[in-house]
Amino acid sequence: MKILEDIISSLKGRDVPVRSVHACVFWTAVESRHCGLSSTFREAGPSHEKGVRGVGGLTQKTALELAEYAKSDSLLEASIGMAAINSLIEVDESKCLEKNAFEILLEKGGGKNVAVVGHFPWIPKLKGKVRNLWVLEQRVREGDLPAEEGARILPECDVIGITGTSFINHTLEVLLSFCKKAYIVMIGPTTPLSPVLFDHGIDAICGAKVFDSERLIRFISQGATFKEVSGVRLLTLTKT
Numbered sequence: 001m002k003i004l005e006d007i008i009s010s011l012k013g014r015d016v017p018v019r020s021v022h023a024c025v026f027w028t029a030v031e032s033r034h035c036g037l038s039s040t041f042r043e044a045g046p047s048h049e050k051g052v053r054g055v056g057g058l059t060q061k062t063a064l065e066l067a068e069y070a071k072s073d074s075l076l077e078a079s080i081g082m083a084a085i086n087s088l089i090e091v092d093e094s095k096c097l098e099k100n101a102f103e104i105l106l107e108k109g110g111g112k113n114v115a116v117v118g119h120f121p122w123i124p125k126l127k128g129k130v131r132n133l134w135v136l137e138q139r140v141r142e143g144d145l146p147a148e149e150g151a152r153i154l155p156e157c158d159v160i161g162i163t164g165t166s167f168i169n170h171t172l173e174v175l176l177s178f179c180k181k182a183y184i185v186m187i188g189p190t191t192p193l194s195p196v197l198f199d200h201g202i203d204a205i206c207g208a209k210v211f212d213s214e215r216l217i218r219f220i221s222q223g224a225t226f227k228e229v230s231g232v233r234l235l236t237l238t239k240t
Contacts, residue, residue: 001071001170001173002173002200003167003172003173003196003197003200004070004071004167005071006196006199006200007085007192007194007196007197008064008067008068008070008085010194010196011063011064011067011085011088011089012064014033014088014090015062015063015064015088016032016033016062016063016088017032017059017061017062017063018030018031018032018058018059018060018061018062018063018066018084018087019031019032019059020059020217021058021059021066021080021083022217022220022221023040023052023076023079023080024040024220024221024223025040025223026039026040026220026223026224026225026226027039027040027189027220027224027226027229028040028079028080028082028083028220029083029210029213029216029217029220030063030066030080030083030084030086030087031087031213032062032063032066032084032087032088033063033087033088033090034086034087034088034089034090034209034210034213035087035210035213035216035217036082036083036084036085036086036087036088036089036210037083037086037189037190037208037210037216037232038079038080038082038083038086038168038189038190039079039164039165039168039188039189039190040076040079041075041076041078041079041165041168041169042075042076042079043074043075043076050074050076052074052076052077052080053069053072053074053077058080063084063087063088064084064088066080066081066084067081067084067085067088068081069081069084070082070084070085070167070168073170075168075169078167078168078169078170079168079190082164082167082168082190082192085192086189086190086192086193086207089192089193089194091193091209091235093209093235095237095240096193096235096236096237097235097236097237097238098236099236100206100234100236101120101122101161101185101187101188101204101206101236102120102122102125102126104185104204104206104236104238105126105130105159105161105185106125106126106129106130108158108159108183108185109126109129109130109158109159110129110130111130111131112130112131112157112158112159113130113131113132113156113157113158113159114126114130114131114132114133114134114157114158114159114160114161115133115134115135115136115150115153115154115157115159115160115161116133116134116135116136116160116161116162116187117136117137117147117150117160117161117162117163117166117175118135118136118137118161118162118163118165118166118187118188119135119137119139119141119144120161120163120187120188121227123135130159134149134153134157136149136150136153136154138169147171150174150175150178151178154175154178154179154180154182155178155179155180157179157182158181158182158183159182159183159185160179160182160183160184160185161184161185161186161187162175162176162184162185162186162187163186163187163188163190164186164187164188164189164190164191164192164207165188165190167190167191167192168190176200176201179201183203183204184201184202184203184204185202185203185204185205185206186202186204186205186206186207187206188206188207188208189207189208189226189232189234190207191205191206191207191208192205192207193205193207193208193209193235193237195237198239203238203239204236204237204238204239205236205237205238206234206235206236207234207235207236207237208232208233208234208235209232209233209235210231210232210233211231211232211233212230212231212232213231214231215230215231216229216230216231216232219231
């Protein structure tokens with residue numbers, strides 16, 4: 001978990017108390033210095049089988065203490081931990097691009113072999129605009145390949161998009177080990193908008209910044225999908 005450890009270490013000196021934690025059906029938000037967002041993942045099966053450590057007292061922790069949950073084998077704890085990490089990151093919007101992940105993959109992947117780890121709504125738009133397109137998913141849909149195919153597919157790719165939820169299920173470092181010489185894009189609101197990722201081979205970081213936490217929390221607590229979420233802005237950092 002070297003990447004997670006490096007990101008957390010980069011936030012030392014910025015620690016503040018946690019103000020609120022909202023583990024909602026699709027999205028998790030943590031308020032500390034800012035409001036951080038993450039996808040909500042959880043184990044299959046009855047909810048009583050595995051709970052969150054310290055539940056009911058998470059707002060008695062500091063944000064860095066809660067960030068340590070990102071290393072947990074519990075998917076729900078890791079979701080909370082990633083939101084805590086994102087709540088501490090100071091995003092300099094002057095260094096961000098207005099391009100989204102789809103635009104970057106299209107720009108970099110035209111006529112090339114492209115793989116995307118994670119199924120995103122814009123996937124159909126990429127088809128026919130790149131030489132070859134593979135979508136790797138743990139929950140396979142029609143046209144997808146199982147995530148286990150990554151070891152075979154990713155070394156052949158010129159451009160690779162990887163979902164930020166790979167932080168939650170701890171697959172990111174394994175995936176990166178298969179990316180030999182590809183241009184790598186991290187995608188989604190779980191992704192930390194941290195330059196630390198550039199030190200680990202990431203070329204573009206497509207994440208989200210919450211600008212209206214009250215509105216965001218109202219939406220996610222009522223079951224909003226990401227297309228329905230309000231109060232958040234999509235941003236991209238690239239290597240300079």
